[in-house]
Amino acid sequence: MPADLRYWTRSSSELSKHPAEVFAEAEEHPIIVTRRDGEALVLMSQCEADRQSHLLELAAQLISVVTDDHGTLAERMAKVFPWMLALSVADREACAREILDAARASFATEQPHLALAELASWKETAAAVATGLGNTDLEWYSEPHLVARP
Structure with a gap:
């Protein structure tokens, strides 16, 4: 197992001799390709690079949000x-805090999905609220309830 858990190392000769194997690994996690005659290169999926x-x-x-000094954190965000x-307003405050916390965790662990998933989740929540999904009164049943078959 590599010292840096984000990257595994393969030599350029391994890439030449076993390209399918190295490419398959690169789809799972970035690979450092070492070269005798030059600087090491990183091979990763387009998805990881994105x-x-x-x-x-x-x-x-x-x-840009944290360096702005006008308004609350939620207003700046x-x-x-x-x-x-x-x-x-309350959800904006929660959203701002949760996105910042997730971003800090992503930066600290070098796991982009933590912050990106939190951002996407809140954005989808905002879209659902904008379409009126949050304004519906729900009726909860305490007992099983039979419904007609569709």
Whole structure:
């Protein structure tokens, strides 16, 4: 197992001799390809590269939020993420805190999915609220209830 759990190492000769095996590994996690005659290269899936790119984009957005000194955290985040305006004031506050916490965890663990999933979850929640899904009174049954077959 590698010292850095994010990357496994293979030599360029291993890549030449067993490309299918190395490519299959690269679909699971990034691979450092070492070379005798040059700097090591990283082989990873496009999906992984996209996740890292999205995390950097989120980092830039959050830096702009935390360096702005006008308004509350939720107000500043709503400037960067206008979909947050569909949420209630209390939900905006929770959203801001939870996205920042998830981003901190992502940066600390180098796991982009933590922050990206939290951001996507809140954005989908805001979209659902915007369509009126949060305004429906629900009727809860305490006992099993038979319904007609569709």
